[in-house]
Amino acid sequence: MKPGPKSQREKHGRGARATILAFGAHPDDIEFGCGGVIAKETRAGRAAHFVICSRGEASSHGKPAQRVAEAKKSAGLLGATVEFIKLDGDAHLEVCVAYAIKLAGIIRRMRPGIVLAPSLVENQHPDHPRLGRLVRDACRLARYGGVKELRRWPAHAIEQLFYCAVTPEAEPPDITPVLIDVSAPDVLRAWTSAMEAHASQAAARNYVELQLTRARLRGLRAGCGHAIALFPNDLLVLDSLAHAGRGARQF
Amino acid sequence: MKPGPKSQREKHGRGARATILAFGAHPDDIEFGCGGVIAKETRAGRAAHFVICSRGEASSHGKPAQRVAEAKKSAGLLGATVEFIKLDGDAHLEVCVAYAIKLAGIIRRMRPGIVLAPSLVENQHPDHPRLGRLVRDACRLARYGGVKELRRWPAHAIEQLFYCAVTPEAEPPDITPVLIDVSAPDVLRAWTSAMEAHASQAAARNYVELQLTRARLRGLRAGCGHAIALFPNDLLVLDSLAHAGRGARQF
């Protein structure tokens, strides 16, 4: 058993203002998977940073340079900063400890409150669950004081890791999600624009419609316009029932 | 498909001040199952009301009059009001529509935000899951405008139904719970006193230790002193990630 350092949250109080750190395997994954949540949080004054782990080199549509440009434009529309890192490349990602440690280094550098990663469901693009597993392990390694490769930065404990499902198949059947209301017109507009900014992909297939249909269906259930599901990796600890929101039971 | 009336919450804003309505099959179920949550919420200024559906007539220990007195004392310690209703009696509860409607009437009368009920897991005292099912259906029937027996009160949509597990076996394996931190000394003290107020039961078996051990184990996981798990019946809809609390990942 490995101990972790004291939670930052315990030291600094509520983590509500801490940066959101989102990881994507491909240039468009974050936007398609949870762009509306990012738009909402940045509009509420929270910082968001994207780490993208390939340039979409294996895609049927769009060249890497174009994909990178689209991702930068899209992140901007969502109010997020973005960086690209090199792992094995699109459709070639492997799970190995060295990569988890590399991502843990980014976590220690950025010191986020909430981390977002693709879900672990295996029956989707293979890069997605592999990145999800790397991020999950990275969040843990970032806490361990004795990992040599990470000594450059102080240990860091995040507040929560949420998975998002880039496609419907990727929704984890064994985690009860929370729904985030993304119905505010400016939020929905920013999210839609961010998805459309991935023009090479949006032109090839109806990805934008897929995501808006998913969000509308959740919104109908939640009694709002559109909503996005996030799947917590760890049990939610609430200070009060007053923060438990309402239940999605419109029908 | 049955429509429901507009959520009260939509009309009146945040339901954080609405009454908490808790149902128990026996005089001590609410206290043992989630008394710490009640203590915390009433100390934060929220009203709580208990509806107890038997007087413990089939118990191995304690006579009905004593059980009722213990429950009243205990509710007082938790800052809650209490009422007793008559269904089939202890160890004899049946599920039938008439009872669900009766409970729906109480819901319409009390107009709670959050409702608490015993979990639906069947391998526990048979009265518990039966009451849980009655309450779940009652929450729904309270919304339907056309139920004749309920016309006396306007329809009411609750914010959320949470199940609590009176014993460890009763924890639903298919719902991810939320944890409520009940570590504040006055909260923990009030909860403990409320459990001990059920003296006929506490003398017969180590119920109080059982509940405090459960809460301590969850507290250790959550990085706080003690915590209680509540199991939401419907997906949580959050306005922002800032309300998502932190994850329970202390080890």
Place this chain on the structure above:
Amino acid sequence: MKPGPKSQREKHGRGARATILAFGAHPDDIEFGCGGVIAKETRAGRAAHFVICSRGEASSHGKPAQRVAEAKKSAGLLGATVEFIKLDGDAHLEVCVAYAIKLAGIIRRMRPGIVLAPSLVENQHPDHPRLGRLVRDACRLARYGGVKELRRWPAHAIEQLFYCAVTPEAEPPDITPVLIDVSAPDVLRAWTSAMEAHASQAAARNYVELQLTRARLRGLRAGCGHAIALFPNDLLVLDSLAHAGRGARQF
């Protein structure tokens, strides 16, 4: 263990031409839950018959007479015949053997191949899973030679029982569904009209949008326009992989 009579299918070959028998708890449940499937099958020459078990007396919107008229119009648009039966009434349905036997009598009288019923998931309108359980048991009792109340008709074994989910919450998490493509323009049009024929409900809430959004999301996954999920009660027995259709893996 109870034996059943020889399957009709074994006697008469392929059951593809046998009647589809659909049960609904309320006047609009069949249309909202699986109307597109009915439209498709009747257009392919198969007979469909609806059995509706209440007149929507407890609904917030629409009087019983209007609800019945809407259901008749709607069934007509789908090419189905319809009958109303009296059980306990809307929002009052109980599960009891006498009702299962009553439904088994209808099954023996109609001798369907495929039977459709609301799913057994409990967290929906309480009448839905109760009717689902009654139909499931009825399909079984219809097979048993010695049930006295049923001696009027010869025993009958159906081909398959499929559950449908009237709302998203009602989708059974433990059964892998099959998707039926309902994208053909005349099918989609008939289904939409049939839903809109329930004018008292469609005016009150966005039920039609809910169902079309669900079907569009499934269609996007399946690589077609719209699709409806049906949840088989028993394992599918296929004569050949050539009948296994294709997999839903569009993204």
Place this chain on the structure above:
Amino acid sequence: MKPGPKSQREKHGRGARATILAFGAHPDDIEFGCGGVIAKETRAGRAAHFVICSRGEASSHGKPAQRVAEAKKSAGLLGATVEFIKLDGDAHLEVCVAYAIKLAGIIRRMRPGIVLAPSLVENQHPDHPRLGRLVRDACRLARYGGVKELRRWPAHAIEQLFYCAVTPEAEPPDITPVLIDVSAPDVLRAWTSAMEAHASQAAARNYVELQLTRARLRGLRAGCGHAIALFPNDLLVLDSLAHAGRGARQF
């Protein structure tokens, strides 16, 4: 929460010699579901008693008098005593508290160590899971000191409740079973004879082959001739790993 009396086992040491009490909904259920286990235990000197809750009146084959005679013969071949009780009759069983109390009375009278009942899986003959639920609740009510209808007998806590699956569909997917080796020639022979003694049923369908095929398949997995799966209602508490048997991992 309801306390239970001190376990008999704690008072009298190992319950290995206590009676096995098996409940069946129909005259042949116990034999087809777990007859091999009964044969093995009675041959090892343990007493077994059967409680049969109908006379098979709704069966396609065999008259009640014949069914009763077959059951008596069969129980004798397994070394068990048998009694018939009257509930609602074959294919008509309802779940109600009065029946659970009636069965609890039998449990208090017989004071068994292990109780056997049909599994709770709903997609089988409806009488089976209903009886299973009644027995489960009865085992609990037998422990509660204050149930008036049961005051005639002292409270009794059983050692364990195991479910058996009369048909493959009835195997509970959420309980890890234990396998009991029934390969000894005299055990297998007694079981087979007991099943064949239900001549009215064995003649109508290949029930005997079904059960022997199931047991052979489990035996192949367990590395023995034939084995029967039992599904414990509560976690097994073992005094030592030396009693944990071996794992079924032959292939």
Place this chain on the structure above:
Amino acid sequence: MKPGPKSQREKHGRGARATILAFGAHPDDIEFGCGGVIAKETRAGRAAHFVICSRGEASSHGKPAQRVAEAKKSAGLLGATVEFIKLDGDAHLEVCVAYAIKLAGIIRRMRPGIVLAPSLVENQHPDHPRLGRLVRDACRLARYGGVKELRRWPAHAIEQLFYCAVTPEAEPPDITPVLIDVSAPDVLRAWTSAMEAHASQAAARNYVELQLTRARLRGLRAGCGHAIALFPNDLLVLDSLAHAGRGARQF
């Protein structure tokens, strides 16, 4: 998110005549796991091709040359062609992207409709779930236009991936299988001969009996002689309920 090319099925209509491509980790896995399905489909005029990924070098019985000869003979009896590929060797298979791409190349070359692979359940021979995962990812990579190593062949989208369970432990608990009736005498005979052709294995342990017992048990449930379960990776999309077969509900 990665787009895929247009389904071949959409271009060429029904894929019923497309080749079946089956992958096995060891020379006998395909025959023992789903040989009866292959026999049935080839007898109906469909082509089948086997890809075997080791020569059984780590087996307790049989030398590689003998194992290869047995596999060739067996494939012939089933009407299938066969090729051997070299990965890490028996009991040494690792999961890596390069292997998934290698298998994707075979899929692009063979352009199958249906693909068969060992299931992903981990508690079986470790090579089996690893090959299953490689094949699953390969089916996906074969669709992606931009994977450099695959540019030699046009992208290809299969119809469906089915998993088969070589042993009972390997049956995935979370996928509802479909059953394929393999009772026709010539089919059952061909399958049995194909299994017996693996003489080195059949002599060492009762593998043939294991598989025939499994198939007989499923056949009893399905109301036919013998049946084999296949576990679809993706939801089945059916054109009509007329193709949904019948349900397995014989008992």
Place this chain on the structure above:
Amino acid sequence: MKPGPKSQREKHGRGARATILAFGAHPDDIEFGCGGVIAKETRAGRAAHFVICSRGEASSHGKPAQRVAEAKKSAGLLGATVEFIKLDGDAHLEVCVAYAIKLAGIIRRMRPGIVLAPSLVENQHPDHPRLGRLVRDACRLARYGGVKELRRWPAHAIEQLFYCAVTPEAEPPDITPVLIDVSAPDVLRAWTSAMEAHASQAAARNYVELQLTRARLRGLRAGCGHAIALFPNDLLVLDSLAHAGRGARQF
């Protein structure tokens, strides 16, 4: 499909006296996860051997030399022998076939009856589930006669593999555990001392309290003082119901 050699148990009778072999990823995992079970078994005369796969180099607290010394002292207190092996080091463990074969070699050398390993649940310290998977595969490879690297030792089939959960999050939700009573005062004392012997860890966080709280909670459920849960990898095969222990149903 791979055959295995004859079980040792079949050759030598009851494996109750065979060595227990426990694997830990870090110097304290075995003690914290299942030390009480070890203490109980060694006190009953069974041999126990620990294989520890790192020296805790990445820990926040304690240097490797100290960790090793603590582990040796702790094993001694539990009556077990201990060896350290070198894989990738703490927080760096990878899953690969070479390691599984290395562990299989240890299994062949030690010829244990029962093997203990950390559970496969992924959301814990990443080394834990990886070691669990390596051990699971090693138990299988140890049976296969043809694995070249293992020819030095005769093949060996273990009796059972049990997983233990080092932290509450690590408890596998899909396996029903067995509970081992560790309440005997000398057993509980030895376990507590063994945990406290890991002074570098015990000083940093309340690990000892965590484990004793978990064991007490299980003990309360089981009707004894303290109990530890073990999760069997394969179905338990029991010779008789007399060995099935009692059920945990104290509340």
